[in-house]
Amino acid sequence: MTQSTINQICKLLEPFNTERKALTAETDISADLNIDSVAVMDFVMEVEDHFDIEIPLNVVSETRSIGDLAAVVEARTKKVLLP
């Protein structure tokens, strides 16, 4: 899992991180950032479009941390996008 993927995800998460918490790979997207279930799905939609991949809701429900999501993104990105 590359730092680049994590950084890109953190950037996409910014508009949803209304309490301006510090973000790391270990941050739990829903619990730590106090983001409700609908906002998590909206955020994942941004991630899907940014990386041009599909992340089904079934996968979202098993993804807790930013690191988990980065791993999903990398597994689903055919060619890893460089910043």
Place this chain on the structure above:
Amino acid sequence: MIDLFDKHKGIEGRFARMLTLGVNALGLTNDRVISPTRAMINGRETILAGTNNYMGITLDADCIKAGQDAMAEFGTGTTGSRIANGSYALHVQLEAELAKFLKRKHCIVFTTGYQANLGMMSGLAGPKDTIFLDSDSHSSIYDGCTLSGAKLVRFRHNDAGDLDKRMARSEGEEGGRLVVIEGIYSMLGDRAPLRDFVELKKKHGFQLLSDEAHSFGVLGPNGRGLADEAGLEDDVDFVVGTFSKSVGAVGGFGAGNHPMFETLRYAMRPYMFTASSSPASVATSIAAVRKLAAEPERRAKLRANSARLFEGFKALGLDMGCDVASPVVAVKCADEISTITMWNALIEAGVYVNIALPPGTPNKLCLLRCSVSAAHDFDDIDRIIALFGRVVIAKAAA
């Protein structure tokens, strides 16, 4: 030991804050029902503008009589599932009359609309299939999708171009594809751009389901919903609806023309493992569906009332949920606290509307949601507009 209730501490705090701002908006009681548009609430006669009682049919004398007769003849409850002892002649008759009304070959009734969506999603799609659902879908659609075990892909609200892109991403996968939209979206009152989705069917080949919960009986020259209004019924494979709104009873249905549709009865757990609707509810639904067919003037009245409320709110400069008049007229508010405060002021002034807060709303919106009834008269509508003017505009100015 970890207390199972620990996870609900956040809800408890949010609820407690609501109580400091006024009465319990989530536990309001109609102490007495005066008419489809009036009830006694907290000792005050209140105009009801958030009932989904679109046709105002709940106290119709013929529907009441039908329910009373059915209860006397068939009893208070069915004590069983449709696939065991709970199928009565009434259920079969309701399915036949609804199929005729909808111009569909098959119709299956459920105990609630919520279960209709659970049943249809899980009966149609399985673990190898993919369901593409609009991001603003009702919770019953989300829950039905989860129950199905299908792969779930959410597309941007009312955006067929976005769906096109997402379908392209999963091109070539095994399994069928079901796309789910709603006729009128329950929170913002906007309609699905059905023609765009129908166009996309030609490109991608999928089966299309429309939940007409808020549009059944309401939209279209025959009251069959959005597809009827748009003249695209042949392109919608499956229709879901509820009896809890325009029909004024309890229950729901799924309908379609597929030659194997009836096999769903043996594949839908929310149909099989619950008791069928009570005879009274089924009988009132039959009577009400007949009225939907025979009394188009109810739809015309509802349309006129909806347009009047919509235009009145627009003239006040309120920020509305969508830009076309529909029986759901939602007003966007600044934040949760001001929404709760305004809702309380409206209740004190004698008008009930729905309060809708995230995550029950799209895009974190806080809404005061009105639903219009054919049973409102223009004086009611004008009074609702005047009260919104007083309460909402005053709050915004404060």
